[in-house]
Amino acid sequence: MRRPTSDSLYLVIVLAPIVLLIALFIYYPALDTFGQSLTNRNLRIRRPPQAVGADNYLKLVNDAEFWEVTGRSFQVVLMTLPMEMVVAFSIAMLLNQRFPGRGVVRTLAILPWMLPGVVNGFLWGWLLNGEYGALNGLLYQFGLISEYQVWLRAPEHQVFWVTVVQTWTRYAFPTIILLAGLQSIPDDLFDAAKVDGANALSRVRFITFPLLLPSFGIALVVEFIAAFQIFDVVWTLTAGSSAGGSINPFTKTLMLYNYELVFRDLRVGLGAALSYLILLMSLAVGMIFVLRVYNQGVQDA
Amino acid sequence: MRLGLRGQERLRLAFIYILCAIVLIWALAPIYWVFVSSISTRKELYARPYKIWFPSQPSFESYQTIFTQGAKFRAGGFSPTADLMGAGLRNSIIISVGAAGIVTLLATGAGYAFARMRFPGRNLIFLLIMFMLPLPIWVSLIALFFLMSQLELIDTLLGLILIFVTLLLPLAVWMMTTFVRDIPAEIQDAARVDGANRWRLVYSIILPLARPGMVAVFLVSMLSTWNNFLIPLIFTRSNDSQPLTIVLTLFIGQYEVAWEDMSAAAVVTMLPPFIMALFFQRYLVRGLTMGAVK
Numbered sequence: 348m349r350r351p352t353s354d355s356l357y358l359v360i361v362l363a364p365i366v367l368l369i370a371l372f373i374y375y376p377a378l379d380t381f382g383q384s385l386t387n388r389n390l391r392i393r394r395p396p397q398a399v400g401a402d403n404y405l406k407l408v409n410d411a412e413f414w415e416v417t418g419r420s421f422q423v424v425l426m427t428l429p430m431e432m433v434v435a436f437s438i439a440m441l442l443n444q445r446f447p448g449r450g451v452v453r454t455l456a457i458l459p460w461m462l463p464g465v466v467n468g469f470l471w472g473w474l475l476n477g478e479y480g481a482l483n484g485l486l487y488q489f490g491l492i493s494e495y496q497v498w499l500r501a502p503e504h505q506v507f508w509v510t511v512v513q514t515w516t517r518y519a520f521p522t523i524i525l526l527a528g529l530q531s532i533p534d535d536l537f538d539a540a541k542v543d544g545a546n547a548l549s550r551v552r553f554i555t556f557p558l559l560l561p562s563f564g565i566a567l568v569v570e571f572i573a574a575f576q577i578f579d580v581v582w583t584l585t586a587g588s589s590a591g592g593s594i595n596p597f598t599k600t601l602m603l604y605n606y607e608l609v610f611r612d613l614r615v616g617l618g619a620a621l622s623y624l625i626l627l628m629s630l631a632v633g634m635i636f637v638l639r640v641y642n643q644g645v646q647d648a
Numbered sequence: 649m650r651l652g653l654r655g656q657e658r659l660r661l662a663f664i665y666i667l668c669a670i671v672l673i674w675a676l677a678p679i680y681w682v683f684v685s686s687i688s689t690r691k692e693l694y695a696r697p698y699k700i701w702f703p704s705q706p707s708f709e710s711y712q713t714i715f716t717q718g719a720k721f722r723a724g725g726f727s728p729t730a731d732l733m734g735a736g737l738r739n740s741i742i743i744s745v746g747a748a749g750i751v752t753l754l755a756t757g758a759g760y761a762f763a764r765m766r767f768p769g770r771n772l773i774f775l776l777i778m779f780m781l782p783l784p785i786w787v788s789l790i791a792l793f794f795l796m797s798q799l800e801l802i803d804t805l806l807g808l809i810l811i812f813v814t815l816l817l818p819l820a821v822w823m824m825t826t827f828v829r830d831i832p833a834e835i836q837d838a839a840r841v842d843g844a845n846r847w848r849l850v851y852s853i854i855l856p857l858a859r860p861g862m863v864a865v866f867l868v869s870m871l872s873t874w875n876n877f878l879i880p881l882i883f884t885r886s887n888d889s890q891p892l893t894i895v896l897t898l899f900i901g902q903y904e905v906a907w908e909d910m911s912a913a914a915v916v917t918m919l920p921p922f923i924m925a926l927f928f929q930r931y932l933v934r935g936l937t938m939g940a941v942k
Contacts, residue, residue: 357846361757372814379791461925463875466918470678484698622786633782
């Protein structure tokens with residue numbers, strides 16, 4: 348059967364702008380970035396960039412700062428994910444109960460997720476402010492501290508608070524995923540376990556957890572990507588960077604490092620190489636995600 | 649002591665509501681505090697130790713200040729940011745509505761094609777769009793910056809809208825594809841038999857049925873664009889195109905700017921997402937979870 352011409356015309360008109368946009372704005376620049384990663388392009392130095400092969404990559408992997416920043420990114424991921432999952436699982440268990448007003452609580456409980464990351468960083472920065480912050484006010488009022496604390500002073504505290512704010516920003520997503528998982532577990536299973544004399548704790552351990560594993564899987568993949576690419580929250584919470592200023596080294600993660608290399612230091616070649624190292628590091632996790640989405644979008648059709 | 653059935657139920661509810669209160673404090677306290685800060689007078693807000701949890705004389709002066717004079721410095725005087733807020737608000741609205749509108753149109757047309765038509769390259773194009781999702785954005789951003797400079801699209805609203813439309817495509821196309829796929833095929837088969845061509849079919853059969861999906865795509869796209877910070881950070885220079893997320897960080901950057909003014913700016917920046925989250929949450933959740941939850 349021949350395809351009617353109106354069909355071909357429809358496909359061209361509908362798909363051409365999309366293909367053009369992603370080709371021009373995503374894939375062509377991605378290739379170009381790779382090309383630049385093989386040069387010593389630096390906008391501070393007035394000379395035509397030369398091809399330097401894999402020098403930039405070697406320079407990065409031999410650079411202590413690269414490993415420090417990479418380590419910090421994984422540290423943020425490793426601190427954020429457990430905190431997030433505990434918060435999300437607890438709230439999902441609560442919202443899975445039947446009680447009047449559940450819808451309202453659910454709506455309000457997932458609100459922070461929908462706010463801009465830079466605002467969230469600002470909110471917490473102000474909350475934790477050492478001079479006038481509400482946390483100091485609250486703790487002082489209840490007599491838990493005898494004088495105001497500068498919560499964001501010590502480097503390790505800064506990283507800790509970054510993960511707290513990232514958790515606050517993102518916990519709603521795993522909560523929703525886990526809640527949907529919980530609601531798909533048939534009540535019969537729990538009833539049967541009750542009859543067999545299983546207590547609440549072992550019901551969670553032997554029924555809820557195993558059946559929630561797929562939901563935890565999705566949530567962990569998505570939240571890994573989110574935490575690994577953290578940027579906005581750090582920017583307003585601890586980066587301490589007005590335009591042109593230097594970026595606080597104690598909470599510098601890979602994305603901030605990349606921004607600094609390219610747009611502060613103007614070392615384009617080196618920054619391009621870094622972006623490809625980041626791509627390599629997140630590829631495995633990313634592929635799991637794409638395949639899942641692909642299977643749902645096209646294969647089942 | 650034994651409790652009756654009703655007593656047990658009451659105890660259960662009381663326990664649940666205490667836990668709900670803890671959850672809501674965790675979720676909302678930072679938002680409440682920034683709102684309180686924005687309507688407080690300087691004297692009360694800077695009291696040490698702070699113990700007023702609602703201002704005795706709430707005032708919207710800070711909002712007026714940031715829109716008319718720019719932000720106050722703590723030491724007195726105003727930062728040179730008088731028209732930043734107004735321009736930021738205008739830019740945020742234009743960018744987010746523009747990008748969301750365009751991406752909704754594109755995704756609806758494409759969603760139908762991927763869901764209902766067979767053509768060579770279908771799987772390849774779909775995969776190329778979806779592969780953008782986990783791609784760390786820096787890989788494209790660095791060269792894209794130079795491309796945009798050559799096209800003279802740096803610091804323009806058009807440039808921002810084009811970039812956002814592109815970045816929103818995977819989510820939008822995916823949402824519309826799955827949405828159209830869930831519309832029963834029999835409905836359109838009947839129209840095909842009647843001799844309707846693709847355009848008629850999409851316009852008069854699919855569009856009305858796909859409207860909830862389109863609303864979801866529009867709202868999610870608008871929210872993501874409004875909230876985005878990295879793209880305007882790189883591609884804007886002046887208040888010709890800077891959205892509110894950037895303006896807010898400019899205030900923060902001005903070290904001595906008064907907290908009550910910055911709080912007001914933060915409230916303005918998060919107000920539209922806040923309202924959308926309250927009233928359109930069902931749509932947003934559907935989109936933002938990529939169908940992991942129906």
